[in-house]
Amino acid sequence: MPIIPRFLNPFHRPSRTSSSEPQSGAQTPPNASPLPGGRARTPRARGELGRDLHPRGTRANEAAGRSPGPSTPPRIRASASRTAPSTPQHPHATGGTLSGQNSPLHNHEVRYVKEVVDHTGLSDWRTQMFSRYRKHSRQLGLANSFEQVRVYSRLKQAVDNLKSALRMRSDSIQLNLLPIPALPDIAFDIAHLKKLATEDCDLLELQPEIENLFLLETLSLKGAKNLKALPDAVGRLPALSELTLRETGIKTLPPMGGASALQRLTIDDSPLEKLPTGFTALPQLVNLSLSNTKLHELPSSFGNLSALKTLSLQDNPKLESLPKSFGQLSGLQELTLTGNSIRGLPSMSGTSSLQTLTVDEAALENLPADFGALVNLAHLSLSNTQVRELPASFGNLQALKTLSLQNNNKLETLPASLKQLPHLEELTLSGGRMRELPSLSGASGLKRLRVENALIASLPADFAALRKHLTQLTLSNTKLLELPASVGNLSRLTNLTLTKNARLQALPEDSVSRLQNVQTIDLSDCPRLRTLPQSIGTLPNLRTLDLSGCTSLTVEDLPRSVQFPRAGLTVVLPTHLKDDVRDARLKHDPRARLLKNDMERKRDEMDDAIFDTNPAMNAGQIMSVAFHIKRGGDRLDDLRRNAKEAPPTPVNNDSPLMQSALGKAFNLATSHEEFRDLRDAARSLPTVLQQELAGLLQAHDGRNLVKAIGEGAYGVRGTTAIQNMLPQLANQIARDPEIKALREQARQYPRSNPSHEVAAKLAALVRPLWENARALAPMPSEVQRRLGDLLAAPAGRQLVQQISETAYSKRTGNPALQKQLAALAARIATDPRVIQVKGLMDRHDLLSPQQKAMRVAETLTPIVQELWDKAQAQAKKQGKAPMAESSGQR
Numbered sequence: 001m002p003i004i005p006r007f008l009n010p011f012h013r014p015s016r017t018s019s020s021e022p023q024s025g026a027q028t029p030p031n032a033s034p035l036p037g038g039r040a041r042t043p044r045a046r047g048e049l050g051r052d053l054h055p056r057g058t059r060a061n062e063a064a065g066r067s068p069g070p071s072t073p074p075r076i077r078a079s080a081s082r083t084a085p086s087t088p089q090h091p092h093a094t095g096g097t098l099s100g101q102n103s104p105l106h107n108h109e110v111r112y113v114k115e116v117v118d119h120t121g122l123s124d125w126r127t128q129m130f131s132r133y134r135k136h137s138r139q140l141g142l143a144n145s146f147e148q149v150r151v152y153s154r155l156k157q158a159v160d161n162l163k164s165a166l167r168m169r170s171d172s173i174q175l176n177l178l179p180i181p182a183l184p185d186i187a188f189d190i191a192h193l194k195k196l197a198t199e200d201c202d203l204l205e206l207q208p209e210i211e212n213l214f215l216l217e218t219l220s221l222k223g224a225k226n227l228k229a230l231p232d233a234v235g236r237l238p239a240l241s242e243l244t245l246r247e248t249g250i251k252t253l254p255p256m257g258g259a260s261a262l263q264r265l266t267i268d269d270s271p272l273e274k275l276p277t278g279f280t281a282l283p284q285l286v287n288l289s290l291s292n293t294k295l296h297e298l299p300s301s302f303g304n305l306s307a308l309k310t311l312s313l314q315d316n317p318k319l320e321s322l323p324k325s326f327g328q329l330s331g332l333q334e335l336t337l338t339g340n341s342i343r344g345l346p347s348m349s350g351t352s353s354l355q356t357l358t359v360d361e362a363a364l365e366n367l368p369a370d371f372g373a374l375v376n377l378a379h380l381s382l383s384n385t386q387v388r389e390l391p392a393s394f395g396n397l398q399a400l401k402t403l404s405l406q407n408n409n410k411l412e413t414l415p416a417s418l419k420q421l422p423h424l425e426e427l428t429l430s431g432g433r434m435r436e437l438p439s440l441s442g443a444s445g446l447k448r449l450r451v452e453n454a455l456i457a458s459l460p461a462d463f464a465a466l467r468k469h470l471t472q473l474t475l476s477n478t479k480l481l482e483l484p485a486s487v488g489n490l491s492r493l494t495n496l497t498l499t500k501n502a503r504l505q506a507l508p509e510d511s512v513s514r515l516q517n518v519q520t521i522d523l524s525d526c527p528r529l530r531t532l533p534q535s536i537g538t539l540p541n542l543r544t545l546d547l548s549g550c551t552s553l554t555v556e557d558l559p560r561s562v563q564f565p566r567a568g569l570t571v572v573l574p575t576h577l578k579d580d581v582r583d584a585r586l587k588h589d590p591r592a593r594l595l596k597n598d599m600e601r602k603r604d605e606m607d608d609a610i611f612d613t614n615p616a617m618n619a620g621q622i623m624s625v626a627f628h629i630k631r632g633g634d635r636l637d638d639l640r641r642n643a644k645e646a647p648p649t650p651v652n653n654d655s656p657l658m659q660s661a662l663g664k665a666f667n668l669a670t671s672h673e674e675f676r677d678l679r680d681a682a683r684s685l686p687t688v689l690q691q692e693l694a695g696l697l698q699a700h701d702g703r704n705l706v707k708a709i710g711e712g713a714y715g716v717r718g719t720t721a722i723q724n725m726l727p728q729l730a731n732q733i734a735r736d737p738e739i740k741a742l743r744e745q746a747r748q749y750p751r752s753n754p755s756h757e758v759a760a761k762l763a764a765l766v767r768p769l770w771e772n773a774r775a776l777a778p779m780p781s782e783v784q785r786r787l788g789d790l791l792a793a794p795a796g797r798q799l800v801q802q803i804s805e806t807a808y809s810k811r812t813g814n815p816a817l818q819k820q821l822a823a824l825a826a827r828i829a830t831d832p833r834v835i836q837v838k839g840l841m842d843r844h845d846l847l848s849p850q851q852k853a854m855r856v857a858e859t860l861t862p863i864v865q866e867l868w869d870k871a872q873a874q875a876k877k878q879g880k881a882p883m884a885e886s887s888g889q890r
Contacts, residue, residue: 120166122159125184130155133179154178165190172218175201188212194239196220203227211236217261220244235259235276241284245270251294257281268292280304288312295319303328303350315339320363322346337361349373355399360384372396386410395420407431414438425469429454441465450474457481464489476500483507488514494541497522506531517541524572525549530557537561537569546572555580564588567650582643590683591649591714592639597677598715599632632716649683655690658682665697678703681710689730695743696766699759709770721777729773737850739765772797775804783821786828790864792850793857799865806872816878820871827867834860 130152137144154177162184164170172195173187181204187196188209193216200223210216211233219240221227228249234240236258243259244266251271256262257278264287272293280301288305291314303325311332313319319340327350335351338360348354349370356379364385372393380397381404388410395417403424405411412433419442427443430452440446441462447469457479464486471492477500487493488511496518498504504526513535521536523529524546530553536545538561545562547553553574555563563581565571573581586592606625609617617625639648662679669675682690682697685706693709696702709729713722733739742761746753772791776784787803790796807817828834837859841852 120163120186122162122184122186125186126155126159129178129180132181136179151177151179162187162190165193168192171195173197175199177201181205182207185209191215194218197222199223206231206234208233210234213237215239218242218244220246221248222246224248230254252276253279260284263287265289275299283307286310289314291315297321298323298326300325302326305329306331308332310334312336313338313340317341327351344368345371352376355379357381362386367391369393375399378402380404381406383407389413390415392417394418397421398423400424402426402428404428405430405432409433419443426450428452436460445469448472450476451478452476454478459484459486461486463487467491471495473497477502480504483511485511487511490515491517493518495520498526499523500525502527504529507533507536509533509535512536512539515539520544520546522546523550527551529553532557532559532562534559534561537565537571542569544570544572547574548572550574551576553577555584564647570645573644578644582640585643585647586640589639589643589648590680592636592643594677594680594684594710594714595632595636595639595716595718597680598711599629599636602629602632602716628716653687654683655687655694657694658690661694661697665703668698668700668703678707681707681714684710684714686726686730689726689733692730692733693766695755696759696763698755699757699763702759702763705763705767705770712770712774719777722774725773725777729769732769732773733766736765736769768797772800775801778804778808779821780825783825786825787864789853790857790861792853793861796857796861796864799861799868803868816875817872820875823874824864824867824871827870828860828864831863831867833863837863 130148133151134148137148158175158178161170161173161175165173166186166189171192173190173193174195175183175198177199178201180201183198183203183206185207187193188207189212191212191214193213195218196210196213196216197218197220199220203221203224204226206221206227208231210231214237216237217239219234219237219242222244223246225247226249228251230250230253232254234243235254235256238258239261240259241261242264243262244264245268246266247269249271250267251273253267253272253276255276255278259282261284262282263284265282265285266287266289268289268291270293272290272295274295275298280299280303282305284307285305286307287310288308289310289312291312293316295316296318298319300323302323306329308329309331311329311334314336315338317340319342321342322345324346327347329351330353332351332354334356335354336358338358340361341363342361343363343365345359345364345368347368347370352373352375354374355376357374357377358379358381360381360383362384364387366387367390369391370393371391372395374397376399377397378399378401380400380402383404383406385408387408390411392415394415398421400421401423403421403426405414406428407430409432412435414429414434414437416438419439421443422445424443424446426448427440427446428450429437430450431454433455435455436458437451437456437460439460439462444465445468446466449466449470449472452474453476455478456475463484467489469492470490472495473487473490473493474495474497476497480498480501481503482505483498485508487496488508491514493515494517496515497520499522504523505528507523507529512533516539518539519541520543522544525548527550529550532553536542537559545565547562551574555577558577558581562571563584602625605617606622606629609615609622609625615622642648662682665678666675669678678697682693685693689709693702693706696706709726712718713726739762742758742765746755746758768791772788775797776787779787787800790800803821807821837856841847841856844852847855
């Protein structure tokens, strides 16, 4: 680029140390212009409070007796002194704005700003509207500074929206919550505008200049309650396809003949009294909604709207009839008539395209005789009418899929032709005076049947004909005495609702037992129900059984499958039975009995230790037992609370092998209490672990071990961590090579391996696995994995138990060492010696897997002991944990 000489560059500012200026005593006036010969810069405004402040240094000069001449200029920061002056491209640059009135840059900027503002007039419009709002608020005593801020913000947003449209960046305008009596005039100069929408604006008028918007497609005016009329120009907009008037004050519409492109017209919550002349000449009108208006009638030529597909007439209380030409709407597909005063429907023979008809008319007395001509009608709803009967041609509605007849208080019977509807999928009958259902044998495709608040006391004899497709059956608040046996044939039924049947007393056993696919049975609020099928809780797919409000039921009336529901089944009990069922569940639950009996034994031991002259426990042990008893009491309270919803132990938890082993162990127990404790401990365990431990009950040590495992997991010292380890323990027992070999030997040579000897040997092999699981249970999974390599050797197991005791014991454990375990696992994983040992064993082919595991455990134990000692030292150094003594095993 060419080099501009300094004296020709208007943006060049001579340096303060330039050789062309004097170096000593040079003073730059604080408001000097950076341009040669330019006027001084206007100082930055100081606001109302800063107008009377003296210039910098003036007061100091007066106090010293000096004249208020040029004072020593203050030091100016580089960012403020070396900023380039404003330019047309950067009119808001800080620190260098040229405000001299004769400056070319200044004049150019002023011309630029004035050109934009004067061209749009939007800034003045915003100020005018805001001033009008403030004045109006003060007059009404509604002045609120926060609301004023919100209004000003919305006005500013509206101006931005308008400017965006002016610059052709947008073809729509949306104005919300603005206190404006009219739109700005410039809005009607945006010739490319396609959408104009206002919501909750205080519009008083819509200017006739809207005819300039010849491309406008959508006009929406919502919440303009003071807008009484529309200009005639609206009816001449050639491109207008959608007009929405909601919550306005409009009583009449202008002639709409010129809006030939109009497709959707919505007039809701407005005092519209009549439709304009030429309204029915709209050739493309597809959707029409007239709701909550003051319409008295529709034009007699209404049937000329041949393109109309959707018509909604709702809550027009003065509309009493429909024109005869209504039946000529050949393209009508959806019709909604609710909340009007219509007494009858005209002939519908010409509306054969109708697919959905919703009628909720309190004054409607009859349906037209040719109602069956609606051959394409798929959805029909008649509610709250005065209809006494349905026309005989009702069976001609071959396409009907859903039929809803609700609260038609004078409707006593249904036509026999109802069974001729092969495609009917949903039938709802609510209220009315119907005492029986017609035959539904022909409606074999019915999927959902709802009968509510009806006088029906029985179901038709051919009700079983619905077995192919019926999935939902609701019979609520009827006069049924019992469920008919034919219900059992509904093999595809998934939901059965029989609520509020005050006369229902029993459910047939043979019918309910065949509902193999039912998922929900609702019997709530049946006050006389006394008999439930014994098999109701064993239905394989049943997920919810609701018995709430069945006040006549007793605990004896409840089948065992309901008192002790299987896993996955939720039973909602009557309020008066919850406590009794809870007590029954706790009484028969092995885990609850185990915890309760263990607490009683621990209390006896603690009392003996406190009051005996030679106690078996010291003070620390007594405190530990007291702590566990208290925690066990809290867990027992939780079991009591939860037992109202489900048993603590899952139903059908017992393993067949364990049941058989307990039967044999009954004769080996020395007392009933001993067998009771063994039985509760064994049945508390998960099924997979029962399967592995059943063979231990023939030996005394085995029975003690099973009891110890049950109490260790679910007794007063039990924890969730130990309970979660039980499936893993079962897996370890099943895969242990020595246990597998012993079981195989006992199976092949039963005579030389008596069951009590095998049980004793198994107990000796299982005990270390249980101790390992209990030691690892509270540790994180990564720590469990790293320390699991030590469990094959006795020294390794002892070290793992020491780590668990030191970190997690209630007496000596502490959080500091628990935090160190993650670091310990990381050190074990990355220690070169550990990596070398494992790599060597992996490459060794002469040793069996058991021998390899033993060698690895024996080699890694001293390494892990060293790392553990360092972890304890680190915790002690941080002052968070005492130094635990080393085991000395190297």
